[in-house]
Amino acid sequence: MLGRRNPQRNLFSAQGLPHRVAKDSFYGRMASVSEVLFSDEDLAGMYCADNGRPSLPPSLLCGVLLLQFHDNVSDAEAVERLQFDLRWQVALDLPTDYAGFDPSSLTYFRRRLLEHGLERYAFDRFVVVGRAAGFIPDRVTLLTDTTPVRGAGAVQDTYTLLRKGVRKLLKQMGYGTAGKQRGLSAETQRLVQTYLGEDRKAAIDWTDPEQRAAQLQVLFADAEVVLALAAAHGDDPEVQATGWMLAKIMGDDIVVDEHGHPQIARGTAPDRLISLTDPEMRHGHKSRAQRFNGFKVAVTTEQSSDLILDIRDIPAPGSDGRDLLSTIERVEEHTDVTVERVLGDGAFGSGENRAACAARGIDLVALLRQPADPVVAKSAFQIDLTQQTVTCPQPRSVAFSAPERVKPLPAGEVAATP
Numbered sequence: 001m002l003g004r005r006n007p008q009r010n011l012f013s014a015q016g017l018p019h020r021v022a023k024d025s026f027y028g029r030m031a032s033v034s035e036v037l038f039s040d041e042d043l044a045g046m047y048c049a050d051n052g053r054p055s056l057p058p059s060l061l062c063g064v065l066l067l068q069f070h071d072n073v074s075d076a077e078a079v080e081r082l083q084f085d086l087r088w089q090v091a092l093d094l095p096t097d098y099a100g101f102d103p104s105s106l107t108y109f110r111r112r113l114l115e116h117g118l119e120r121y122a123f124d125r126f127v128v129v130g131r132a133a134g135f136i137p138d139r140v141t142l143l144t145d146t147t148p149v150r151g152a153g154a155v156q157d158t159y160t161l162l163r164k165g166v167r168k169l170l171k172q173m174g175y176g177t178a179g180k181q182r183g184l185s186a187e188t189q190r191l192v193q194t195y196l197g198e199d200r201k202a203a204i205d206w207t208d209p210e211q212r213a214a215q216l217q218v219l220f221a222d223a224e225v226v227l228a229l230a231a232a233h234g235d236d237p238e239v240q241a242t243g244w245m246l247a248k249i250m251g252d253d254i255v256v257d258e259h260g261h262p263q264i265a266r267g268t269a270p271d272r273l274i275s276l277t278d279p280e281m282r283h284g285h286k287s288r289a290q291r292f293n294g295f296k297v298a299v300t301t302e303q304s305s306d307l308i309l310d311i312r313d314i315p316a317p318g319s320d321g322r323d324l325l326s327t328i329e330r331v332e333e334h335t336d337v338t339v340e341r342v343l344g345d346g347a348f349g350s351g352e353n354r355a356a357c358a359a360r361g362i363d364l365v366a367l368l369r370q371p372a373d374p375v376v377a378k379s380a381f382q383i384d385l386t387q388q389t390v391t392c393p394q395p396r397s398v399a400f401s402a403p404e405r406v407k408p409l410p411a412g413e414v415a416a417t418p
Helices: 025-031 040-046 057-071 075-084 086-091 104-115 120-130 158-172 186-196 208-231 235-252 320-335 349-360
Strands: 138-149 255-256 262-264 282-285 291-302 306-316 338-343 363-365 382-384 390-393 396-399
Touching: 025 057, 025 235, 040 057, 040 104, 057 075, 057 104, 057 120, 075 086, 075 104, 104 120, 120 306, 120 320, 138 306, 138 320, 158 186, 158 208, 158 235, 186 208, 208 235, 208 262, 235 255, 262 396, 291 320, 320 338, 320 349, 338 382, 349 363
Parallel strands: 138 338, 338 363
Antiparallel strands: 138 291, 255 262, 282 291, 291 306, 382 390, 390 396
């Protein structure tokens, strides 16, 4: 049942006592709008209306989640800060003798938000209220970057991905039920017995390359048979989704040699699937030395107020700056501001981003990436598109012309060989 905050303050209210929390800090801004920031009634749909014990007030828990993200602390430390950190007590309008609660309550609350599709409520509400309160100016400078988030699923090798993919697909087609066991071909019965009868790796010597190669051939052949069964199964969306994942694993991780034997592919496919327990996880890296498995979170803040204006999950592989334009569009649409400048690292300074920002009148400030060991850096050349000249640091100028587009040949014609 929904629990509500008591609007009546007591003598120990942190906001009513002398304190040194700056009004222009994140905590001070939260405090100034605490009475209108979050409403228990906004989240009443997540709770039973007439049964059960009253919950912790969801308006309080939303504030805790927001501060927890801002300070990057665990659930246990968040509850400790509620009890002992004056900044948190002022921001949330709590008494200085607040007793706190069990940290697991935050876990249950997050799950409840996810189940009701309200996981962005606290963030979006603070942006709306902050804009109305004047924390965010009409013309803004954005600071944007990404941070890695490690996935919770187990990272699996190719053999495990194939085996578990075949097992999952057979179960979704119903072969694990007793009624589905009748009238099966000998091959299908073997697959059911092998992959549904037990869930463990083959009992081979995994240090022996020949035994690994033979096992890969068995798994690859069985996967092809199960995919054929799935293709004839119908339009079940779960079967189609798992079939697509299994086919992707085979395409990304395996190549077939000239003898028709499957081999583990060299290198790593850019969008390689690494876990069936969390299929959206991917290999990612923030630098050559900092690698991770999971996702990235793109965080965009407003420079003068330090308030987060946009936050989005993005895939782990690929450049951090590939979604910059869509981030700018979301900020302008959701907060009714005009973006006049964007600050980012070298990942955001691509030619495409610079051209797109210039077309919108936005000043993009980002480092130009340099070659590892350049003879002369590209940024040292002066390019005059009007005069069509390039001047090197010596200085010496040469003319250039735009390359002609190659016209497609008419249908039926082939290019002549020299």
